[in-house]
Amino acid sequence: MALLGRICLLLALAVCAYGxxxxxxxxxxxxxxxAVSGRRSVYxxxxxxxxxxxxxxxxxxxxxxxxxxxxxxxxxxxxTFYKAAAVWSSQEGSLLLWAWLMSLWSSLALFLTRRRxxxxxxxxxxxxxxxGGFFISLMVFYAQPFATTSPTPSExxxxxxxxxxxxxxxxxxxxxSGYTLCTIPLAFGMGALLARRVDAEWIRVIRRFAFxxxxxxxxxxxxxxxxxxxxxxxxxxxxxxxxxxAALLPWLTGTAFLxxxxxxxxxxxxxxxxxxxxxxxxxxxxxxxxxxxxxVLNSIHAFGGQTLGVPFVVLIAVLIAGSIYxxxxxxxMLHTEHRIDSLLSREAAFLANNLVLVALVFVILxxxxxxxxxxxxxGQEASVGPPWFDRYTVPxxxxxxxxxxxxxxxxxxRATLANARRNFLVPIGLALATLVVLLxxxxxxxxxxxxxxxxxxxxxxxxxxxxFRGMRARSAMAGEAPPTALVALVRRNRRxxxxxxxHIGIAVLFVGVAASxxxxxxxxxxxxxxxxxxVGAYTIKYVRSTASVTxxxxxxxxxxxxxxxxxxxxxxxxxxxxxxARTGATLSxxxxxxxxxxxxxxxxxxxxxxxxxxxxxxxxSVGHLIGGQPVSHVAIDAGVTRDVWxxxxxxxxxxxxxxxxxxxxxxxxxxxxxxxxVAIAALAAAYMKSPPQAQFHLIASPLVMWIWIGGLIVVxxxxxxxxxxxxxxxxxxxxxxxxxxxxxxxxx
Amino acid sequence: xxxxxxxxxxxxxxxxxxxxxAPLRAAWGSQDDVVVGRAALGEARGEPLKERxxxxxxxxxxxxxxxxxxSDQREPAEERAELEAExxxxxxxxxxxxLDYRTGKLSQxxxxxxxxxxxxxxxxxxxxxxxxxxxEDAPTELEDGPRPRGA
Numbered sequence: 001m002a003l004l005g006r007i008c009l010l011l012a013l014a015v016c017a018y019g020x021x022x023x024x025x026x027x028x029x030x031x032x033x034x035a036v037s038g039r040r041s042v043y044x045x046x047x048x049x050x051x052x053x054x055x056x057x058x059x060x061x062x063x064x065x066x067x068x069x070x071x072x073x074x075x076x077x078x079x080t081f082y083k084a085a086a087v088w089s090s091q092e093g094s095l096l097l098w099a100w101l102m103s104l105w106s107s108l109a110l111f112l113t114r115r116r117x118x119x120x121x122x123x124x125x126x127x128x129x130x131x132g133g134f135f136i137s138l139m140v141f142y143a144q145p146f147a148t149t150s151p152t153p154s155e156x157x158x159x160x161x162x163x164x165x166x167x168x169x170x171x172x173x174x175x176x177s178g179y180t181l182c183t184i185p186l187a188f189g190m191g192a193l194l195a196r197r198v199d200a201e202w203i204r205v206i207r208r209f210a211f212x213x214x215x216x217x218x219x220x221x222x223x224x225x226x227x228x229x230x231x232x233x234x235x236x237x238x239x240x241x242x243x244x245x246a247a248l249l250p251w252l253t254g255t256a257f258l259x260x261x262x263x264x265x266x267x268x269x270x271x272x273x274x275x276x277x278x279x280x281x282x283x284x285x286x287x288x289x290x291x292x293x294x295x296v297l298n299s300i301h302a303f304g305g306q307t308l309g310v311p312f313v314v315l316i317a318v319l320i321a322g323s324i325y326x327x328x329x330x331x332x333m334l335h336t337e338h339r340i341d342s343l344l345s346r347e348a349a350f351l352a353n354n355l356v357l358v359a360l361v362f363v364i365l366x367x368x369x370x371x372x373x374x375x376x377x378x379g380q381e382a383s384v385g386p387p388w389f390d391r392y393t394v395p396x397x398x399x400x401x402x403x404x405x406x407x408x409x410x411x412x413x414r415a416t417l418a419n420a421r422r423n424f425l426v427p428i429g430l431a432l433a434t435l436v437v438l439l440x441x442x443x444x445x446x447x448x449x450x451x452x453x454x455x456x457x458x459x460x461x462x463x464x465x466x467x468f469r470g471m472r473a474r475s476a477m478a479g480e481a482p483p484t485a486l487v488a489l490v491r492r493n494r495r496x497x498x499x500x501x502x503h504i505g506i507a508v509l510f511v512g513v514a515a516s517x518x519x520x521x522x523x524x525x526x527x528x529x530x531x532x533x534x535v536g537a538y539t540i541k542y543v544r545s546t547a548s549v550t551x552x553x554x555x556x557x558x559x560x561x562x563x564x565x566x567x568x569x570x571x572x573x574x575x576x577x578x579x580x581a582r583t584g585a586t587l588s589x590x591x592x593x594x595x596x597x598x599x600x601x602x603x604x605x606x607x608x609x610x611x612x613x614x615x616x617x618x619x620x621s622v623g624h625l626i627g628g629q630p631v632s633h634v635a636i637d638a639g640v641t642r643d644v645w646x647x648x649x650x651x652x653x654x655x656x657x658x659x660x661x662x663x664x665x666x667x668x669x670x671x672x673x674x675x676x677x678v679a680i681a682a683l684a685a686a687y688m689k690s691p692p693q694a695q696f697h698l699i700a701s702p703l704v705m706w707i708w709i710g711g712l713i714v715v716x717x718x719x720x721x722x723x724x725x726x727x728x729x730x731x732x733x734x735x736x737x738x739x740x741x742x743x744x745x746x747x748x
Numbered sequence: 749x750x751x752x753x754x755x756x757x758x759x760x761x762x763x764x765x766x767x768x769x770a771p772l773r774a775a776w777g778s779q780d781d782v783v784v785g786r787a788a789l790g791e792a793r794g795e796p797l798k799e800r801x802x803x804x805x806x807x808x809x810x811x812x813x814x815x816x817x818x819s820d821q822r823e824p825a826e827e828r829a830e831l832e833a834e835x836x837x838x839x840x841x842x843x844x845x846x847l848d849y850r851t852g853k854l855s856q857x858x859x860x861x862x863x864x865x866x867x868x869x870x871x872x873x874x875x876x877x878x879x880x881x882x883x884e885d886a887p888t889e890l891e892d893g894p895r896p897r898g899a
Contacts, residue, residue, distance in 0.1 A: 003750075007757045015764060022768075033775035037768055044764045051760065116829055201830050204837070266841055411853035412845070413862060419853055466851060473850035493847065 001055050002067060005146035008052035009139055012099075015041050015048065016133035020126045027122035027195070035122040039110050042125060045132055046103040053087075053100045056145055060087050066152040069093050069145050075158035077584050077613075085169035086159045091308075092145035094172065098289065099135040101173070102128070102180035105209070109184045113205050120202050123191035124184075131183050134315055142308055161585065161612045161631040165231045171223040175247055178217030179285040182250050184209040185257075186282025186319075189275050193326040198271060198333045203261055206278070208722065210261070213281070214254040215718045221247050222711040229645075229704075230634055237386065237513060245368040246288040249361055253281040256357040259350045259407075266412060267347060271334040272327060273354070279323035284361075286316055291368075342414035349407040356400050363392040390517075394448050398455055401510050404503040405459035408466050427461035449518035456507040463500045470497075490720065498721025502714050509710025515703035516643075522700075526693045529591075536700035538602065538644055543592040545650070545691035546608065547574045547684040549677065550586055574684045585610030586625050587680055588633075589650040589687060591694060595637060605635035607648040607696075620665030622679040626652070638705055645699040651692045657683055831877040838870045 019041025026035025056069065060083050065071040073090040074083050087093040106128040113121050139145055185206040192202040224244045257277040263269050290312035327334070340347050366373075367384045374382040409423040434457035438450060467486065470493075475485035490497040521536030532541035590608025594601065612628035619627035630649075637644040652658075664679030845866060849859040 001753070004753045004756055007753075008760070011757075011761065011764060015768070018768070031775075033771040036771035040768050040770065044767050047767075048760065048764065116826065118826070199830075200837070201833065204833055265837055409853065411848045411858070414858060415853060416855050416858065419855060422852060469851035470847060473847070477850075493843070496844070496847075 001059065002146040002148045005052050005055045006144070008048050008055070009136055009144075009146070012045055012048045012052070013133060013136045013140060015045050016129045016136060019045070019129040020133065023122045023126040023129070027119050032118060035118060035125070038122060038125045038129070039114065042103065042106050042110055042128060042132075045129070046100075046107045049096070049100040049103050052145075053096055056093060056096060057084065057087055060084065063156070064152075065154070065156050066148045066150070067145075068147045068149055071149065071153050071156040073157065073159055075156040078156075078159050079164070079584055081166075081169070082159050082164050082584075088172045088176075089159055089163050090145075092139065092143040092147070094176075094292070095135055095139050095143055096145045097173065098176050098180065099132055099139070101176050102135070102183060103132055105177070105180050105184060105212075106132070106187075109188075109209055116205060117192075117195075117197065117201050119195040120188060120191040120197055120205075123194045124187040127187035127190050128183065131187075134311070138308060138311060142311070157615050158584070158612070158628075161610060161629060162231065164584065164631075165227050167223045167227050168231075171220055171227060174216050174223060175220030178213050178215075178220050178247070179250070179289055181209055181213035181216060182254065182282050182285035185213070185278045186285075189278040189282075190322070190326060193275065193330045196330065196333060198275070198330065200265060200268070203264055203274065207261060210254060210257055210278070210281075211718070211722050213285075214251060214258060215715075215722060217247060217251040217254065218711075218714060218718070221251060222708075222715075226708065230636065231631075237389075237517070242368055243288070243292055245364055246284075246291045248364055249368075250281045250284040250288060252357050252361045252364070253277050253284060256354040257281060260354050263347050263350055267338045269336045269338050269340070269347070270351075271336060272331065275334065276323070276327060277354075279319075279327070283316060283319045283323065286312070286319060290316060344410060344415045344417070344420060346407055346410050346412045346415075349403055349410060353400065353403045353407065356396050356403065360393060360396050360400070363389070363396070397510060398448070398451055401452065401455040401459060401507050404506060405455070405462040408500055408503065409462045423462075423465070426465045427458045430461035431455070431458040433457070444519065446518040449514045452510055452514035456511045459503055459507040463504050466500060467497070494723055495721050498717045498719070498723075501717030501720060503717075505710045505713030505715075505717055507710070508706050508713055512703045512706035512708075512710055516701040516707070520699060520701045523698045524695070525698075526695050528693045529691055533696070533698060535644075535698045537597050538700050539596050540605075540644075540646065540696075540698055541594040541596070542694070542696070543594050543604075545688060545694070546588075546590040546592060546606065547688050548588045549574060549681050549684050550584065550588070574681065574688055584612070585631070586613050586677075587611040587684060589648075589652065589684070590633075591648050591650075591696075593635070593646055595644055603637040603644070605637060605644070605646050607635040607646045608633045609648055609650055611652070617670060620661070621668045621670040622661050622664030622676045622683075624670075625676050625680055626661075626683075640705055642700060642702045643704040645697075645701065647697040649695040649697075650687070651694060652683070652687070654692045656686060656690070657692075660686060828877065828880045831873060831880060835870065835873050835877060838866065838873055842866045842870065 019038045021038075022034045022041065023038030026032055026038055056067070058064075059067045059070050060074055061080070063070070063074065063076055063083075069087075069090045069092045073093070074086045078086065088097045106125075110121060110125060110128075188202050188206045188209075192198050221244060224247070228244065257274060260270050260274050260277065264271060264274050290309070340351070342348065367389050371381045371383045374380065405427055409427070410420060415423075431454040435450060435454050438453060439445070443450070467489075470489045471482055471486040474480065474489045475482050478485065478488070480488060523533055523535045525533055527533060527542040529542050529544050532539055534540075588608050588610045590606055593605040593607065595603045595605060610631045610633060611626035612631070613625050614627035616624055616627055632647045632649065634645060634647045636646070660679055660683045664676060664682075668675045668679060670676075842863065845854065845859065845862050848854045849856075849863075854862070
């Protein structure tokens, strides 16, 4: 079937080339049947790539190691769930996923716009197919997902253990959906500039896709953060992974665009700014993709080979140069119809919000790409750490949260001082009350954290006031009961109130970030069974060690299996079966931790570290069974007020344990892993009998849960905002009179 | 196995060609009728035969050096859709302004001024919409040419 896969890629490349030509020919000559044919090329591309993706997915599920991609990133022992998702853990498979998702989203966008702005859509079709052609070319010439090897290997390398985490399976498709959706507004933006049709229509067309990109990117970033917190060892908000930082960039410019497009819709302003934001968002999405594909930065997501770097750099250069050229040559058409009437207006607040978001983008862009910049300028790779990011991002985040409370309570065009005073009374009062309560409660004086809590209270006050006043107005107008009025209010003004809920979610999320950063207690130390340590108000005692061995063969049918079972029966502390995290680790060593507060038992935690097999024969018949990258399986007691986070790094380098491995390597045959597993079981038994001191990483952080709750509120609000409005009865209004217009307004 | 793959590849190719070429086949299929129709219409107007029989020229014009398209004149349906979208946006803006007023963000004077201006803009859009709909209701002339299927 690999041959069919390769044929699919070649056919897809031909379809892209044809579609680009047909779309441009159609729009340039006015022969629209060619433009329609170009659009249908995108549908065909989606179909072809679906076939290709299914072929690769089936190969992974069937353990078809003739496919290089399968042999490199999967194995028979990889759990089925992770096998299905291993497709996008390889360079080749992830390129195919990117191109496939892009073709699906592009098809949807072009189908929904098939009767609108056909000239813009024709150019957009050519640009989307250009992106498709680029990624398919990479798969044809550089990283071939359907490349095979002969003879077929009997076993694969297996999925990187760090990626064996449930949310990691959804995280890449979400992130890729966000990235690929970002290219749709970019394509339509460029299309509008090329077609010289920069009225409000193209903005209306792309709004939903820009929102979709923002939504999926947001979910992807949140899942990545959750994975980093639970699996990677949590390096703080900027030390988690460069790729997650890169994904944040288009999300921030997308957020800026979603706000500023409202100004263009309502006032015909900021056309240059908006089109620039759209082009920047799409380009940053491609840059994020480049970061993963090229392996230029150290990341768990990055793929080693740097062969794809040059084509990506060329694409990014073309996008940047093309965007600048188009905006400059079309600047006359992008003139603003109105000016900001007053600095005390929602337009001004949105503009300030845009400036803060773009400033954040520059800071994160510089910090994330600093290793590349440093290497280019000095020849030495250097990086900036969390303190550097915090210095700039914390003040900007404070202003951003504050603005998210200011914007909703001031009117478009102009607000009077009297109204502003009245509208800010409750939010400011709530912010001050929060400060007083926190200080009275003895919360340590950490200025930035306290400022963030007050800003969040301000946002909560302003948005709650908005909901209350809206509900009261609706209740008075329609004579509805308050709960009914509230639901009707949100249903009829989804964008507005969905957006307000997003603001609350962001404020809640920042409260979690500020509290968990400022009031976190952390300790890294070595403990032996029976010893304990204090982390904040918590005492954590290392009660005893744990060990589990996962045989990958029928343990009763071989001599080695019977010996293994006998050893494990003799040592009750060792368990035979899957490791607690169920990720297929050969050996899992951990600890039982008793967590107490002021002498009262709080919870028991079971952190562990998984040791995985490697394909490195030089490590020996026993050594290779645990010679892969060890992965920590964190144990967390999560709560509404605080999280207790624990990780263990057991020491298996003691002379006694090393002697078992060395002896096994010398005496047991490499070809029979079952025999080697006997030595692993003996190692586990020896570890349990006299556990050496293990290294622990212990963290007690307040309000971490609110980061995830805030994220869920953002998702909920975004869903309300993006959900289509109730069907509006469309009247063919023919009347000219103002009275008829008002009648139309009443029915709208 | 190779035969099966060859058959599957062939089927895929045929399906792709059929999907992509459908609008072209539809346009080419109806082209002869259009030429005959155009010729008949031109004859009635006394136009030279050569110009009448060139459907491409009738549809297409010179494009810009780089960018733009030949049809800066939009189809009535497209224009109507755009105006309807503008109307809905204006209605939304009027509703938003009213909500701003009722939730205490706008003073009575500011609301009256803004609301009046927005309603005047809404009436202007309705006027344009009515004009487009009148044009649409008028008998369609043959020289509009065939509309591609699925466009």
